[in-house]
Amino acid sequence: MAIEGRKKMVHPPASVSPCRAGISILLFLVFVGLASAGPAKIPTEHTEAVVAIGDVHGDFDDFVAILQRVGLIDAQQHWTGGKATLVQVGDLLDRGPKPREAMDLLMSLEKEAPQAGGRVVSLLGNHEVMNIMGDLRYVAAVNYASFAEANSEERQRSAYEAFMKWRGSHEALLAELPKPMELTEAEWMARHPAGFIEQREAFGPNGSYGKWLRGHYALADIGGVIFLHGGIHPDLAKMKLDAINSQIRDEIKTFDATKQYLQDEKIILPFFNLQEITAVVQAELTAERKSRMPSDEQRQARLIQFLGYGDWLSVKVDGPLWFRGYDQWSEEEGTADMGKLLEAFKATHIVVGHTVQKGGRIRPRFGDRVFLIDTGMLSSYYPGGRASAMEICGDAKFTAQYMDHQVVLLDSAVSSPEKADSVLPANRGICRATATAPQ
Numbered sequence: 001m002a003i004e005g006r007k008k009m010v011h012p013p014a015s016v017s018p019c020r021a022g023i024s025i026l027l028f029l030v031f032v033g034l035a036s037a038g039p040a041k042i043p044t045e046h047t048e049a050v051v052a053i054g055d056v057h058g059d060f061d062d063f064v065a066i067l068q069r070v071g072l073i074d075a076q077q078h079w080t081g082g083k084a085t086l087v088q089v090g091d092l093l094d095r096g097p098k099p100r101e102a103m104d105l106l107m108s109l110e111k112e113a114p115q116a117g118g119r120v121v122s123l124l125g126n127h128e129v130m131n132i133m134g135d136l137r138y139v140a141a142v143n144y145a146s147f148a149e150a151n152s153e154e155r156q157r158s159a160y161e162a163f164m165k166w167r168g169s170h171e172a173l174l175a176e177l178p179k180p181m182e183l184t185e186a187e188w189m190a191r192h193p194a195g196f197i198e199q200r201e202a203f204g205p206n207g208s209y210g211k212w213l214r215g216h217y218a219l220a221d222i223g224g225v226i227f228l229h230g231g232i233h234p235d236l237a238k239m240k241l242d243a244i245n246s247q248i249r250d251e252i253k254t255f256d257a258t259k260q261y262l263q264d265e266k267i268i269l270p271f272f273n274l275q276e277i278t279a280v281v282q283a284e285l286t287a288e289r290k291s292r293m294p295s296d297e298q299r300q301a302r303l304i305q306f307l308g309y310g311d312w313l314s315v316k317v318d319g320p321l322w323f324r325g326y327d328q329w330s331e332e333e334g335t336a337d338m339g340k341l342l343e344a345f346k347a348t349h350i351v352v353g354h355t356v357q358k359g360g361r362i363r364p365r366f367g368d369r370v371f372l373i374d375t376g377m378l379s380s381y382y383p384g385g386r387a388s389a390m391e392i393c394g395d396a397k398f399t400a401q402y403m404d405h406q407v408v409l410l411d412s413a414v415s416s417p418e419k420a421d422s423v424l425p426a427n428r429g430i431c432r433a434t435a436t437a438p439q
Contacts, residue, residue, distance in 0.1 A: 218245055219244060
């Protein structure tokens with residue numbers, strides 16, 4: 001499939017130390033492709049700053065604006081961040097109109113940043129995994145349309161014919177479905193608009209975006225600051241970060257392999273969404289149990305195992321991609337749990353997105369050890385939301401960057417709390433001139 005916009009190249013993010021020399025080796029959390037056996041460690045270069053950006057949700061224009069505001073890209077959307085590290089904590093996708101453009105931009109910057117000594121760390125959010133697995137509840141119609149090609153209507157028609165043929169050969173299975181699948185051509189077409197088939201292929205294991213996303217991890221440890229989408233539940237403190245990453249990657253591999261198996265067994269069609277796959281597998285198991293034909297125990301075991309995906313780290317509500325505890329905990333509860341978590345992972349801070357913060361402001365919590373950076377960039381969907389970035393200079397200065405001003409949230413080098421909370425005029429980011437801005 002032809003992909004519009006910028007070409008992609010995957011450059012795996014690694015653990016790097018912001019603004020500090022003398023640290024030569026850190027954990028390399030994200031590597032290229034699915035073939036690697038596990039995280040590797042590599043030497044890292046000196047970097048000037050780390051800039052973290054929360055959920056984009058297809059708001060490409062504001063994403064570009066905040067990247068330009070902090071000095072990471074120019075007017076032509078090319079990397080100008082020098083040795084800085086950009087971290088995007090997931091949810092580039094869904095809801096908004098331009099997720100493809102957002103992905104294409106990061107793909108391009110992943111190639112450009114290393115040429116200047118910088119790095120782009122793009123992490124998985126729950127919406128990335130939803131698209132990989134076919135949970136399409138938040139995919140907007142305009143998103144499908146962006147994948148449409150000249151022969152989309154023909155492909156749509158062919159897919160419908162394949163679906164009708166599948167229905168005709170699965171009467172026993174269909175009889176066990178709790179809710180009937182689409183009965184009319186008009187209903188099917190409405191749920192599978194032009195570009196739907198192409199979108200599903202693009203997010204598959206061999207698709208342009210699917211390959212790219214599957215090369216990403218869920219968490220990154222950069223200079224003692226842990227970045228991820230949702231949060232780490234205290235129950236995961238016994239795991240290593242690389243083990244969490246590896247398990248989520250293995251779950252995606254398992255999903256891909258099982259979906260291919262279901263296709264090969266003619267149980268599903270390639271374009272079925274996750275809800276359809278789940279219902280069909282449940283119905284298939286019921287139909288097989290009612291059949292008088294001898295059952296294939298290995299096949300049944302595989303189907304049953306697939307239906308347990310709700311307990312996967314990548315899917316469960318308290319998993320790293322979905323957890324909202326850092327927003328919901330009381331200050332007392334969170335301070336105690338956060339101390340244990342940071343000690344377990346030998347980290348100083350955690351930065352997360354996923355939960356939109358009221359007033360569109362980056363929110364520090366639990367003694368400034370956690371920063372919630374999802375400020376509802378897609379303001380057409382999140383009233384009061386706005387673009388923002390978290391800039392980390394050295395190992396102790398955290399600044400919230402907005403389009404019209406910046407706020408120093410934490411500066412361990414400054415003893416006065418009043419100064420640490422100062423609102424400063426708008427100023428180019430990447431640790432430039434903020435220390436001398438008027439108070």
